[in-house]
Amino acid sequence: MSRISVIGTGAWGTALAAAFTRQGHDVRLWGRNAATCEEISRQHSNQAYLGDARLPESLTATPDMTVALEDAEIVLFVAPAQSTGDVAAQATAHLPQDAVLIACAKGIDNRTGQTQSEVIGEKLPDHVVGVLSGPSFAADVVRGLPTALTLALPEQEMAQALAQELSGDAIRLYASDDTIGAQIGGSLKNVMAIAVGICRGGGMGASAEAALITRGYAELVRLGVAMGARPETLMGLSGLGDLVLTCSSELSRNFAYGIAVGRGQDVSGLKLAEGVHTVSIANEIAARHAISCPVMQTAGLVLSGRMSADKARTTLMSRPIKAEHPETR
Numbered sequence: 001m002s003r004i005s006v007i008g009t010g011a012w013g014t015a016l017a018a019a020f021t022r023q024g025h026d027v028r029l030w031g032r033n034a035a036t037c038e039e040i041s042r043q044h045s046n047q048a049y050l051g052d053a054r055l056p057e058s059l060t061a062t063p064d065m066t067v068a069l070e071d072a073e074i075v076l077f078v079a080p081a082q083s084t085g086d087v088a089a090q091a092t093a094h095l096p097q098d099a100v101l102i103a104c105a106k107g108i109d110n111r112t113g114q115t116q117s118e119v120i121g122e123k124l125p126d127h128v129v130g131v132l133s134g135p136s137f138a139a140d141v142v143r144g145l146p147t148a149l150t151l152a153l154p155e156q157e158m159a160q161a162l163a164q165e166l167s168g169d170a171i172r173l174y175a176s177d178d179t180i181g182a183q184i185g186g187s188l189k190n191v192m193a194i195a196v197g198i199c200r201g202g203g204m205g206a207s208a209e210a211a212l213i214t215r216g217y218a219e220l221v222r223l224g225v226a227m228g229a230r231p232e233t234l235m236g237l238s239g240l241g242d243l244v245l246t247c248s249s250e251l252s253r254n255f256a257y258g259i260a261v262g263r264g265q266d267v268s269g270l271k272l273a274e275g276v277h278t279v280s281i282a283n284e285i286a287a288r289h290a291i292s293c294p295v296m297q298t299a300g301l302v303l304s305g306r307m308s309a310d311k312a313r314t315t316l317m318s319r320p321i322k323a324e325h326p327e328t329r
């Protein structure tokens with residue numbers, strides 16, 4: 001049994017906290033909203049983010065970092081990607097010396113281009129920093145439905161030991177030492193899911209959606225490898241696995257966001273769609289590495305209002321004809 005602290009009382013932080021509590025760990029949640037913490041601790045629910053889902057009675061949440069991080073052996077950072085630096089900075093004074101830190105948000109820091117583990121590592125350089133990522137809806141995990149994820153730490157042996165410790169009936173972890181690779185899929189699949197959602201919302205057909213997922217995956221691999229990911233990681237749960245889930249289910253907030261854009265609807269009240277905050281920096285990084293990413297680039301233009309969904313379709317369809325796998329020729 002481990003002492004786990006979870007930073008973030010949104011959908012994913014709460015669902016992970018519930019799952020690890022049920023698996024027998026001693027879990028404490030931290031959230032910035034005192035009323036949400038009170039609801040989790042006393043009513044065993046988090047209505048705003050997880051509706052009627054019932055949380056374990058022994059799970060408590062607090063807005064006090066000192067209390068939340070006391071004796072923590074493992075700390076999961078689960079605030080939205082663009083807030084990870086802020087919460088990591090807040091944790092600095094309260095972290096036990098040997099705590100292992102795990103980045104759980106999916107996105108690239110849009111000020112620095114850093115991955116989540118790099119953002120945490122910069123703020124908290126004396127700690128081991130890992131990554132938890134893969135196909136997983138909070139709504140499934142909080143209900144105890146079976147879920148498989150990638151757990152990456154800088155050393156394989158350490159990842160293996162922690163994966164063993166944290167796996168249980170509902171959560172099965174696969175160990176990896178590719179911390180960069182484990183974050184690329186989760187970050188870029190959100191952008192691809194928005195693109196596929198736009199396609200769905202614009203009524204472009206299932207064939208077009210399959211084409212976008214496949215060509216989007218080719219971009220994810222090209223850019224991921226340029227950023228230091230291993231191709232096999234991108235083929236795994238945190239890459240292809242998450243791309244498939246996010247581009248095919250309307251439970252995905254990124255996919256739902258894209259659908260709304262494709263239908264020309266107002267997106268201002270929609271839930272967190274991390275791809276919206278990652279698309280520009282991902283395109284900048286691709287340009288820096290001279291990697292061709294037409295799907296991602298077109299998605300960026302549509303999301304910033306510089307291109308219509310219809311024009312995106314004709315732009316992608318009229319690109320020069322080329323080999324499907326130019327790198328193998």
Ligand SMILES: NC(=O)c1ccc[n+]([C@@H]2O[C@H](COP(=O)([O-])OP(=O)(O)OC[C@H]3O[C@@H](n4cnc5c(N)ncnc54)[C@H](O)[C@@H]3O)[C@@H](O)[C@H]2O)c1
Pocket residue numbers: 008009010011012013031032033049078079080081083086087104105106107136137138139271272274
């Ligand atoms: N929801 C899922 O199914 C799921 C699954 C896997 C990964 N993720 C990832 O986890 C991350 C968090 O997603 P979520 O679903 O929990 O989001 P959410 O919108 O449900 O919740 C976000 C939480 O973070 C808090 N927050 C926002 N800004 C903050 C700040 N500056 N400081 C402290 N707290 C802040 C909000 O109050 C809220 O409690 C995202 O990167 C997402 O991609 C989500």
Ligand SMILES: O=P(O)(O)OC[C@H](O)CO
Pocket residue numbers: 106134135136137138190193242245246251252253254255272273274
């Ligand atoms: O709802 P989304 O689009 O943020 O996706 C949630 C998870 O990342 C799916 O693995």
